[in-house]
Amino acid sequence: MLDAFSRAVVSADAKTAPIGSGELASLRNYVAEGNKRLDAVNAITSNASCIVSDAVTGMICENTGLIQAGGNCYPNRRMAACLRDGEIVLRYISYALLAGDASVLDDRCLNGLKETYVALGVPLQSTGRAVSIMKASSTAHINETNTTGTNPVESRFRKMETVKGDCSALVAEAGSYFDRVISALG
Amino acid sequence: MKSVVTTVVTAADAAGRFPSQNDLEAVQGNIQRAAARLEAAEKLAAGLDKVTKEAGDACFNKYPYLRQPGEAGENQVKVDKCYRDLAHYLRLINYCLVVGGTGPLDEWGIAGAREVYRTLRLPTAAYVEALTYTRDRACSPRDMSPEALKEFKAYLDYTINALS
Incomplete structure (x- = not known):
């Protein structure tokens, strides 16, 4: 497993060159944006169960066959497995976001995931849809742009109350990890 | 590769939990010290050839045999x-x-070094002398800031201890 710093070390070692000013610039950026990154990880972990259940619910609303007899989220045992897997995927994404490198997600979560799902008969398209809903709500939590949605009297949404700033780079990075999961399943 | 972040993530993964507040605090502490580390890394990379030459010269001066x-x-x-x-x-x-840890030295420098030097009949004392010279020669603010120097010397001492 690598993080942003050890990734730089491994690629410099391949050239047997020391790490000089050029490579250090992006690492200095990681350091300078460090608190934003920790806030972003916190935004995901603190709302993890909400993000996961919302994504699985959304996936089922769009495809109610999943919870009818013969569907892949029927009975509760399989629904529970689905929620568990959603949480696992989100957890590895939060690790990758903390480390600033996708290797932990690749090695420990995505490697062989598609083959496992195919063997178990899990529908990949529905899984991908749930992950993309998790991406949308995580983005909203990191950016603090979550809203009432289509229901104007909805009060069950939450703001993290952190100081607002430009988190576009971090949101893009987090989004790339979600996309990585989706393309690994595709 | 061992670093603060990977250690934290490995522990969290073993327990199957999301990164906790403790984990985030540990990473935050690492980030706070990072400026000094990166400064030392940059200065060392810029002067690597000169530092190498001075250290090698010192070693052959002390052990002309x-x-x-x-x-x-x-x-x-x-x-x-x-x-x-x-x-x-x-x-x-x-x-x-x-990286902010001894991972690279441990994995690529120290592991197996003793056996290799014994087989090749190389004196580790010469390396110790060269690195000790570098440690004592480096000074602040000429070479780098005091915090950066402390980080640099800590790893020099780690290497010296491993070779002694």
Whole structure:
């Protein structure tokens, strides 16, 4: 497993060159944006169960066959497995976001995931849809742009109350990890 | 590769939990010290060739017998290899400064070094002398800031202890 710093070390070692000013610039950026990154990880972990259940619910609303007899989220045992897997995927994404490198997600979560799902008969398209809903709500939590949605009297949404700033780079990075999961399943 | 972040993530993964507040605090502490580390890494990378030359010269000055026939520096090829090894250790220290842990030195420098040097009949005392010279020669603010110097010397001492 690598993080942003050890990734730089491994690629410099391949050239047997020391790490000089050029490579250090992006690492200095990681350091300078460090608190934003920790806030972003916190935004995901603190709302993890909400993000996961919302994504699985959304996936089922769009495809109610999943919870009818013969569907892949029927009975509760399989629904529970689905929620568990959603949480696992989100957890590895939060690790990758903390480390600033996708290797932990690749090695420990995505490697062989598609083959496992195919063997178990899990529908990949529905899984991908749930992950993309998790991406949308995580983005909203990191950016603090979550809203009432289509229901104007909805009060069950939450703001993290952190100081607002430009988190576009971090949101893009987090989004790339979600996309990585989706393309690994595709 | 061992670093603060990977250690934290490994522990969280073993327990199957999301990164906790403790984990985030640990990473935050690492980030706070990062400016000094990266400064040291940058300065060391910029002066790596000069530092290597000074360290190697110091070692051959202290142990001139190394250049005699049958010793580790009997011809120019072998002397060059000695300087190359020193550059190798300094490069690994540069990596350690970037990662913020001894992972690169442990994995690529120290693991197996004792066995290799014994097989090749190389004196580790010469390396110790060279790195000790570098440690004592480095000073602040000429070379780098005091915080950066402390980080740099910590890894030099770690290498020296491993070779002693």
